Amino acid sequence: MSRGISTAGLARASARRPWFVVAFWVLTFVAAIAASAFWLSDGLTQEAVLLNEPEAVAGLDLLTARNIREEEPLTETIVIHAAGATVDDPEFRRVVEATTAELRKLQREGIVAADDPGQNRQLVNYYELSELAGPEAAAGLVSADRHATLIPVTLAGDLSLATDNIVTFIDEVQATGTGGVEVLTVGFVSVGETFNRISEEDLAKGEGIGAGIALIILIIVFGALVAAGVPLLLSVFSIAIAIGITSVLGRFVEFSFFVTNIITMIGLAVGIDYALFVIERYREERRHGLTKQDAIALAGGTASKAVLFSGITVVLALGGMFLVPSNIYRSLGAGAILVVIVAVAASLTLIPAVLSLLGDKIDWPRRRNYDRVAVAAADRFDEASLHKGFWGRAAHLVMTHPAVSALLAVGVLVAASLPLVDLNRGFAGTDTLPPSDVREAFGILDRDFSAGSIAPVDIVVDLPRAEAETGIDNLVAALAESDNFIPGGETVRWNPDETTALVTTTLSMPTDASGAYLAIEELRDEIIPATLGDQAGDVYVTGVTALNLDFFGVVDDYTPWVFVFVLGLSFLLLTLVFRSIVVPIKAILLNLLSVGAAYGLLVLVFQKGYGADFFGFQTTPTIEAWLPIFLFCILFGLSMDYHVFLLSRIREHYDQTGRNRESVAVGLLSTARIITGAALIMVAVFSGFASGSLVMFQQMGFGLAVAVLIDATIIRSILVPAGMVLLGDWNWYLPSWLTWMPDLRVEGKPIHVPVPAPPPIFQPEGAAD
Numbered sequence: 001m002s003r004g005i006s007t008a009g010l011a012r013a014s015a016r017r018p019w020f021v022v023a024f025w026v027l028t029f030v031a032a033i034a035a036s037a038f039w040l041s042d043g044l045t046q047e048a049v050l051l052n053e054p055e056a057v058a059g060l061d062l063l064t065a066r067n068i069r070e071e072e073p074l075t076e077t078i079v080i081h082a083a084g085a086t087v088d089d090p091e092f093r094r095v096v097e098a099t100t101a102e103l104r105k106l107q108r109e110g111i112v113a114a115d116d117p118g119q120n121r122q123l124v125n126y127y128e129l130s131e132l133a134g135p136e137a138a139a140g141l142v143s144a145d146r147h148a149t150l151i152p153v154t155l156a157g158d159l160s161l162a163t164d165n166i167v168t169f170i171d172e173v174q175a176t177g178t179g180g181v182e183v184l185t186v187g188f189v190s191v192g193e194t195f196n197r198i199s200e201e202d203l204a205k206g207e208g209i210g211a212g213i214a215l216i217i218l219i220i221v222f223g224a225l226v227a228a229g230v231p232l233l234l235s236v237f238s239i240a241i242a243i244g245i246t247s248v249l250g251r252f253v254e255f256s257f258f259v260t261n262i263i264t265m266i267g268l269a270v271g272i273d274y275a276l277f278v279i280e281r282y283r284e285e286r287r288h289g290l291t292k293q294d295a296i297a298l299a300g301g302t303a304s305k306a307v308l309f310s311g312i313t314v315v316l317a318l319g320g321m322f323l324v325p326s327n328i329y330r331s332l333g334a335g336a337i338l339v340v341i342v343a344v345a346a347s348l349t350l351i352p353a354v355l356s357l358l359g360d361k362i363d364w365p366r367r368r369n370y371d372r373v374a375v376a377a378a379d380r381f382d383e384a385s386l387h388k389g390f391w392g393r394a395a396h397l398v399m400t401h402p403a404v405s406a407l408l409a410v411g412v413l414v415a416a417s418l419p420l421v422d423l424n425r426g427f428a429g430t431d432t433l434p435p436s437d438v439r440e441a442f443g444i445l446d447r448d449f450s451a452g453s454i455a456p457v458d459i460v461v462d463l464p465r466a467e468a469e470t471g472i473d474n475l476v477a478a479l480a481e482s483d484n485f486i487p488g489g490e491t492v493r494w495n496p497d498e499t500t501a502l503v504t505t506t507l508s509m510p511t512d513a514s515g516a517y518l519a520i521e522e523l524r525d526e527i528i529p530a531t532l533g534d535q536a537g538d539v540y541v542t543g544v545t546a547l548n549l550d551f552f553g554v555v556d557d558y559t560p561w562v563f564v565f566v567l568g569l570s571f572l573l574l575t576l577v578f579r580s581i582v583v584p585i586k587a588i589l590l591n592l593l594s595v596g597a598a599y600g601l602l603v604l605v606f607q608k609g610y611g612a613d614f615f616g617f618q619t620t621p622t623i624e625a626w627l628p629i630f631l632f633c634i635l636f637g638l639s640m641d642y643h644v645f646l647l648s649r650i651r652e653h654y655d656q657t658g659r660n661r662e663s664v665a666v667g668l669l670s671t672a673r674i675i676t677g678a679a680l681i682m683v684a685v686f687s688g689f690a691s692g693s694l695v696m697f698q699q700m701g702f703g704l705a706v707a708v709l710i711d712a713t714i715i716r717s718i719l720v721p722a723g724m725v726l727l728g729d730w731n732w733y734l735p736s737w738l739t740w741m742p743d744l745r746v747e748g749k750p751i752h753v754p755v756p757a758p759p760p761i762f763q764p765e766g767a768a769d
Helices: 007-016 018-039 055-065 090-108 126-133 159-174 188-222 225-249 259-287 292-301 303-323 327-363 383-387 389-400 402-422 437-448 465-481 514-538 544-578 582-607 627-657 660-690 695-732
Strands: 075-081 148-154 182-187 457-461 491-494 501-505 539-542
Touching (some): 007 018, 007 303, 007 327, 055 457, 075 188, 075 437, 182 188, 188 660, 259 303, 259 627, 259 695, 292 303, 303 544, 303 627, 389 402, 402 695, 457 514, 465 491, 514 544, 544 582, 544 627, 582 627, 627 695
Antiparallel strands (some): 491 501
């Protein structure tokens, strides 16, 4: 009698009513597409928000609460440059005046903010300011060689409105340039627009490369076109439905715009892999003589159950990102979890329904007579078959010399992890963009002026004027003397009732440079305490650089908790699944080795430059600050896929025979081709995203691809079998005081098949099974 819902029962039910199941998924797919079309854009944001209110966030909130300004101004810096002319040439002046006139027209149209002297906001060019206040007052708007000048402007409205208007703004402003005088713009919104546009191009490129190579691999693995197309179909459904769900949820909570990228990438990877495992198990059971319906049910009770528990493990690992109080991490985690859940649900229901409809046509254009190739279950594996082929020989070598194999493999992974000690965190700046107008403007600004002017440093002094004015004067004087800030660029503004002041200054370096973060630390820890004394506790340093620095602090604070959460839940789940405490401990250690090697190779390639030119990557001084936790959660979840699928086959044979060595060999041989194909598909998908132009996606794609490759080769092919052989029956050790736990093993209840004991397999001298 059935005891509740099982994956086998779900597969059998889906196979009995295939058209109903397919219709449900098609309708859900259509509804998701409609939801995305209507609501997706409204539910996404470009803003990075820290939800635990560190100092920089508290400072921003005070600016609004104390009525100094409603929101952070969205500034753009117009850069007018000519290699063959200076500001003293008539043609140069005509372009500056034409650009100024166009900007004032955009003010009237509500694209550029109106002048407001009370907000220190006034649209003025070099020539106008020289006439009004003298050449010295305007000196900051012209470069030392007089080949470039600046016009600072503020965009109207909030970030959403400014983002909608930015393309019009850029087109109108740049159109005022001539052949000899170039007009460019750079600022938070224009940089964001460029990043978004290039990321969309990279996303489309990554999808095309990943899906194309995945299809080729699927055709090779299955030897059939229809079987190769079904996993791609499942991944498309999973991605579209997950994005649709995100669109609906976006009506209530905003997601980072990165969420669509992560849904597409993870959806392609796990959607294809999950379908691949289920379909291949169905075809294997058909080859072993089962009827179509029985093969679907058995695949549902084994491969589908492995997919379910693998998906749960991935979701638990991804859940670690929700511990970090950042909308980026939580958006990435939510998107990945949604697409994994949809992919698992489709694998458990849609794939059995499609298999029921297609039957043996799944092998088209090949025609296989399964009755002729069927063999008895007891004859599936013999000593000869376990020795044949590449994987049979590889298993024989590793299992004959397990200690040496394990030692060499661990040595390679530890060596790959060593560069991790030199990891520097940061954010990809404008200078890492591919050639573009924004990057050119940033280069001119950095070379001839200060790139720090793009995002000034704001210091909020939440004290009455009578108490704080002397300290603020000392602070301004100290800033003028510091090499980290541009002298004379400080401004002080009080709110209407003079209870809070805003001191604004400009860094003398790019806002994302390592020296910029040191400057903020010095400002907070030394300059402010020295100038305001006991009042320093009511002073808040904010701005882009301060926010980034606080993000580093949040990551440092929450990383240990993320590791404990992911490792702890993974241990508990694997203990339940395999009824062993040795298997989960070993799996966790091996995955940590894999993740560490991936981190080390990231540093080696991107920071140190080894192989960067070969792969077509940029060399950067930093690894994206958000990447280590992201990679850990994603990789720990995905790498468990192969452990679950491989170990479930090993445990299945072990429960039938009680022979550990033979079970390891059988598990390796029966899963080698399919797991290798699945890993290559993931590598192809992640490599597709790494082929883009943005360094953040290059690092993310490379880190994921190399970790999956390591896991599917060194970990699965060497360390797992070597460890299984060395530990013998201890692999399945479960203390007697834990036998009360429910039996959730992936392979189901052990089925004891009378199999005659073969001669010893891969028995190293002196070893006992």
